[in-house]
Amino acid sequence: MSRNDPSGAGRRLPLLMALACGVGVSNVYFPQALTPLVAHGLDVAPATAAAVATVTQLGYAAGIFLLVPLGDRLPRRPLVTALLAVTTLALLVAGLAPATGLLLAAGTVVGVATVVPQILLPMAAGLVGPDRRGSVIGTLQAGLIGGILLARTFGGVLGEHLGWRAPYLVAAALTALLATILGLALPATAPAVQDRYPALLADSLRMLRSERDLRRSVFFQVTLFGGFSAAWTALALLVTGPRYDMGTQAVGLLALIGAGSMFCAPAAGRWVDRFGVDHVNLWCILSALVAAAVLTAGSLGGAAGLVALAVGLLLLDVAVQCGQVANQARIFALRPEARSRLNTGYMTCAFLGGSAGSWLGTRAYVQMGWDPVCALIVLAALLALAAYLVGRRGRHSGQNARPQLATASQ
Incomplete structure (x- = not known):
């Protein structure tokens, strides 16, 4: 059996x-739990310590735009292992x-280089x-969700018991x-294109204009992820405010409900394969x-109120993560030779939509x-629903028009 055979052992x-996606993305999120420990350990202000998490996320956004397109230009196995090696050195x-200066610089490099999940997906x-x-994308998406979910727990628990340096070293x-294992396990792939960098x-930008289905996926994800980000950003203010007067640990406990979406993502992939991406998008919009x-x-x-928050956030999380599976299945079906560039445009817009929502x-x-x-x-979901209905109407109109054009040409 060949290494490229997707059946059987494949x-x-x-x-x-999926495991690699989870470990990779966790490097972006675990520093968020270390802010007070870094502030105390390096004797700096909390705002300065918080900048470590900020530059890591900004580096991740830059890496998506600058490095993920290389997945179409370079053999992916050496590209993935090289990026993991750089990430390892930066974490070390x-x-x-x-001091914070070197920590900030290393954190930025960690963010830029840890875009491996966005290369593995295409x-x-x-x-x-x-x-x-759809099923395979759902499996990898579950790994991503698990990494995001467990990263803060990993950083917080390990940092609390062994100090803020321990999570970085582990x-x-x-x-x-992971770099060693993937270097041995990933199949060899030939570059899809020879274009200059x-x-x-x-x-990546041009395809946003030329590929209608890419714009469709982008709009669905920007709207729902924007609403998702708005809810989770405001949640901390609500729970720690006078209405509930609880600590930030309550926010962390509510965040654990996102585990539900980790189990739903593979199912969403199977639904995509069975019913199609548009149907899954509609279900996700209605769930939102x-x-x-x-x-x-x-x-x-x-x-x-807490029960309502838990149930509502779980529904919203499932809607966004299952929608992500459908959206990426749609764009990866467009142009096989350009999957990394398609994912770059998609993820960059999604990240901007989430930032705007926050x-x-x-x-x-x-x-x-x-x-x-x-x-x-509600507004975000209604905008997505309107785009869904307009897109369906336009698609049906196009299908009805084609036979008429054919008849006229005869």
């Missing part, structure tokens, strides 16, 4: 790639940094047939091990509307309270 490869430097889509593409060891970057309605009860406070959610809560935050989610 069915275990997506599980390994961060864990041994004597790679995995190309290793299987169209009938399994992460460096895990990333080095500036052309690759330009193509239901989630917004449930979340409005969070303004009640007390136990009833900003709007904070402003809405500070100025008007929790209910306007829920209204933002």
Whole structure:
């Protein structure tokens, strides 16, 4: 059996790639739990320590745009192992940094280089047939969700018991091990294109204009992820405010409900393979509307309010993560030779949409309270629903027009 055969033993490869996605993305998120420990350990202000998490995330955004397109230009196996090696060295430097300057620099490099999950996703889509593409994307997406979910717990627990340097050093060891395993397990792939690097970057933007289905996926993800980010950003203000008067640990416990979406992502992939991406998108949009309605009860406070927040956030998380599976299945079916560039345009826009949602959610809560935050989610879902209906109508109109054109030409 060849290494490129997606059947048989190849069915275990997506599980390994999902694990790699989880470990990789956790390097972006675990520093968020270390802010007070870094501040105390290096004797700096909390705002200075918080900058470490900020530059890591900004580096991740830059890496998506600057490095992920190389997945179409370079053999992916050596590219993945090289990026993991750079990440390992940067994590090691961060864990041994004597001052914040070097820690900030190393954190930035960690963010830029740890874009391996966004290279593995299009790679995995190309290793299987169209009938399994949704399922495989769902498996890798589950690994991503698990990494995001457990990263803060990993950083917080290990940092609390062994100091803030321990998570960086342990992460460096895990990333080095992962680089070795993937270097042996990933199949060899030939470059899809020979374009120069500036052309690759330009193509990521150009495809947003030329590929209708890419714009469709982008709009669905920007709207729902924007509403999701608005809710989670405002949640910390709500739970720690006078309505509930609870600590940040309560926010962390509520965040654990995201585990539900980790188990739903593979199922969403199977639904995509069976029913199609548009149907899954519609289910996700309707779920977001239901989630917004449930979340409005969070303004009640007390136990009833907490239950409403937990249920509503779970619904919203499932909607966003399952929608991500559908959206990426749609774009990876467009142009096999350009999957990394398609994913670059998609993820860059999604990241910007999430940032805008966080900003709007904070402003809405500070100025008007929790209910306007829920209204933002409703607005985002309604915009997605409108785009869905317009797209379906346009697609049906096009199908009806084609036979008429053919008849006229005869």
